[in-house]
Amino acid sequence: MKILTMVIHANMQHDLADILRSMDCIKEFTFSQVQGHGAQDxxxxxxxxxxxxxxxxxxxxxxxxxxxxxxxxxxxxxxxxVKHSRDQGVYWVTSVDESGLL
Incomplete structure (x- = not known):
């Protein structure tokens, strides 16, 4: 298993949610509000x-x-x-060693 993590500009949230819900291989996803700063800003x-x-x-x-x-x-x-025409999105992929329900 892998975790795909993305940080995108907040104005992309609704469109991205629609895209993710349309993909059969995605069962669930989590959005968290964060504040960002980068050189591109x-x-x-x-x-x-x-x-x-x-x-x-x-x-x-x-x-x-x-x-x-x-x-x-x-x-x-x-x-x-997803168009990152203003370089407002980054992603990374990490491995999941274990997961389960609590």
Whole structure:
């Protein structure tokens, strides 16, 4: 099993949720609100004045547990649909040693 973690600009949340729900290999996912800052923020003409003043902008952290064989399929789909035209999204994949219900 793998965890696909993404951090995207908050304005992409609704569209991303629709995409994830449409994929049969994704059974569930988690959204968490986070605040982000990165070097690309200084070049982003679309950041609000508030974001520029406080030094960070609203982002969503997305976590999806996937079978190993589904990771590349999901990433390919997301790259084809989610447009990070302002470099507002990053992802990473980590291994899951164990999971279960509590």
């Amino acid at each position: 200084t070049k982003d003409a679309f950041l609000s004045m508030r974001d520029r003043v406080v030094g960070y902008s609203p982002h969503i952290r997305v976590e999806i547990m996937l079978e190993d064989t589904h990771v590349s399929t999901v990433l390919k789909k997301l790259r084809g649909v």
